Amino acid sequence: MSNAPVDNSRRRFLTAATTVVGGAGAVAVAVPFIASWNPSARAKSAGAPVEVDITKLEPGQLIRVEWRGKPVWVVYRTPEMLEQLGQIEDKLLDPTSSEEKQQPSYAKNNFRSSRDEILVAVGICTHLGCSPTYFSEGYEEIVEGVNSGFFCPCHGSKFDLAGRVFSGVPAGLNLQIPPYYYIDDTTILIGEDEKGAA
Numbered sequence: 001m002s003n004a005p006v007d008n009s010r011r012r013f014l015t016a017a018t019t020v021v022g023g024a025g026a027v028a029v030a031v032p033f034i035a036s037w038n039p040s041a042r043a044k045s046a047g048a049p050v051e052v053d054i055t056k057l058e059p060g061q062l063i064r065v066e067w068r069g070k071p072v073w074v075v076y077r078t079p080e081m082l083e084q085l086g087q088i089e090d091k092l093l094d095p096t097s098s099e100e101k102q103q104p105s106y107a108k109n110n111f112r113s114s115r116d117e118i119l120v121a122v123g124i125c126t127h128l129g130c131s132p133t134y135f136s137e138g139y140e141e142i143v144e145g146v147n148s149g150f151f152c153p154c155h156g157s158k159f160d161l162a163g164r165v166f167s168g169v170p171a172g173l174n175l176q177i178p179p180y181y182y183i184d185d186t187t188i189l190i191g192e193d194e195k196g197a198a
Contacts, residue, residue, distance in 0.1 A: 049191030051183070054118065060136045060148075064123065067190050071123035071131055072178060074188065081148050081161050082116055088146055088160060093167045094174055103177035104193055112162040112177055120180050120190060121163040123150075127171040130154035150175070 050067045059078045064071050089095035106114045132150035139149045150159040158166040163175030181194040
């Protein structure tokens with residue numbers, strides 16, 4: 001056995017180099033793994049707010065857009081349609097929209113909207129998820145004395161032009177009103193309200 005002094009500097013260098021290389025390898029493995037936890041660009045865009053230009057929307061017309069993979073209706077209600085909403089409350093299951101989760105606070109009114117003439121609603125029946133059909137007229141054949149509304153062909157649920165459900169049908173809740181606000185007079189942002197809440 002030699003009594004020569006041991007050179008610890010080389011040992012320290014090899015230990016440090018091994019630690020650095022091992023740490024770099026751990027980071028190289030961890031980065032893609034942690035990145036996989038983030039939602040994809042497609043997932044982000046699916047939940048992103050949607051801008052809707054209503055410049056060309058005619059009275060009585062409905063346009064459909066997609067938000068979070070769901071159909072959202074934007075309906076321009078005529079003065080006659082609005083007038084009828086106040087005359088049919090005795091036929092509705094929840095005329096005052098008492099279920100808080102079905103609409104934002106600014107849409108908790110007789111028209112279920114922030115502007116009386118424009119309805120923004122998720123176009124999915126609250127019974128089993130079918131998409132109801134819009135009737136701008138001819139709805140009297142479905143609900144006596146009512147000119148316009150939505151009819152779900154899957155199980156016969158019926159909704160008025162504020163998305164309120166009629167009594168005696170399978171659906172037990174009004175149509176959902178998503179968060180939205182007007183960016184300007186002709187553009188609606190669906191998916192968040194003015195405070196940025198989704």
